[in-house]
Amino acid sequence: MHTAKPPIVFSCVSGCSDCCIYREYYPSLEFGKIGVLILPEEKQRLERLARKKGLALRIIPRLAVGLKGPEKIIAYQMMGKNADGDLCPFLDLEGDLAPHGGLRCSIYKDRPAACSAYPVISEKPVGLDAHCRFCKKHSTTTADRDGLQHELESLSKIRAAVKAEDKLHIWRYATATGTEKNMLAEGWVLEI
Numbered sequence: 001m002h003t004a005k006p007p008i009v010f011s012c013v014s015g016c017s018d019c020c021i022y023r024e025y026y027p028s029l030e031f032g033k034i035g036v037l038i039l040p041e042e043k044q045r046l047e048r049l050a051r052k053k054g055l056a057l058r059i060i061p062r063l064a065v066g067l068k069g070p071e072k073i074i075a076y077q078m079m080g081k082n083a084d085g086d087l088c089p090f091l092d093l094e095g096d097l098a099p100h101g102g103l104r105c106s107i108y109k110d111r112p113a114a115c116s117a118y119p120v121i122s123e124k125p126v127g128l129d130a131h132c133r134f135c136k137k138h139s140t141t142t143a144d145r146d147g148l149q150h151e152l153e154s155l156s157k158i159r160a161a162v163k164a165e166d167k168l169h170i171w172r173y174a175t176a177t178g179t180e181k182n183m184l185a186e187g188w189v190l191e192i
């Protein structure tokens, strides 16, 4: 009798810090690289944490809603500190390593909800971001919910907060960040 293999439970790949380092061009190259998604209620707290640590932090808008223009910002983004848009300013490059051997987040218990949710990107069925090194290693594996409760809760929180209001247009902020030549100028672009 054929028995299905049990899904492999998610855990960070030994020594990996990819999700705190690399940022992607999204939704296309022209929009530039995106930063870590920051909810409006998280922005000031992160700015305070950066000030306390003497870190330069660049948080810019990400999504807004509004009929005639970007009237209400529903998400911000925290940009990487390198010129190419990579490397989270809160990643500790000098201290002790995390238990899995990767670099540590210097604000781990206060990290943004997007970091707490990662690599979960969908709830039913549970889907993991293909950019995560765990997924690259176990590409044929369906993740189960074991060990992902915290990530799933954070994802629900983000979905509830970023839900665009009915009948309003969505505006996306082009970051002009990265090494591509034909990026849009930094600023708002009407999406829908």
Ligand code: SF4
Pocket: 011, 012, 013, 016, 017, 018, 019, 020, 102, 118, 119, 131, 132, 133, 134
């Ligand atoms: S990319 Fe995936 S495996 Fe690597 S640190 Fe991030 S969550 Fe863990």
Ligand code: SF4
Pocket: 019, 020, 021, 036, 088, 089, 090, 091, 092, 104, 105, 106, 107, 108, 111, 112, 115
């Ligand atoms: S805030 Fe922490 S967990 Fe989030 S990307 Fe930066 S270093 Fe990584």
